[in-house]
Structures are given as structure tokens and as C-alpha cells.
Amino acid sequence: MYIVKDIAYAGEPGKSSAVIDITAVKPLNNYRLLLSFSTGEKKEYNVKPLLKYPAFQPLKDKAVFDKVRLKYGVPVWNNGEIDIDPECLYENSKDI
Secondary structure, X not given: OEEEOOEEEOOOOXXXXXXXXXXXXXXXXXXXXXXXXXXXXXXXXXXXXXXXXXXXXXXXXXXXXXXXXXXXXXXXXXXXXXXXOHHHHHHHOEEO
């Protein structure tokens, strides 16, 4: 395990791909996020499939979902109680 910008990562530094941060996030209709990455790429991520899990239930409230913020390159909701890993978002989002 190693820590970068107060975020804990599994594995060993230098043995995995470079750390990817999100530089901008915008909530879209139908539980989607428009994401800008530290790589310069822009992608769209569909959060809807995650809403079936208990940890993401509060995001069903569109007012809560729309209050997404960035904290150390990670999108968070409810003052950091809910977040999604930037690498997961990068790997599972669609190019724009």
C-alpha cells in the first residue's frame, strides 16, 4: 500500500500505471458524470448501475447526486462519505 495526496492505493508505487486524477466533474442527466482527467481526456461515466449498492443509495436523490465535488482529484458526495475511485472511472467511462 502507498499514499498519494492523502489517498491510499493498493500495490506498490511504480509497479502500477501512473496515478490518474480527475481535474473537473460535472453532473449530467440520468445519473451520468462528465469527467476531465489529468491525462487531458474527457469522458462520461454512468453512475446508475452503482445505485443498487447500499453505499450509493443516497445518490438516488438527484439533489444529492448533483452536489458532486472534487476532493484531491476524487469525486465525492455527502462531505466525502461517498466516492468513486478515479482509476475505476477512467477505465469504465466512455470517451467523448
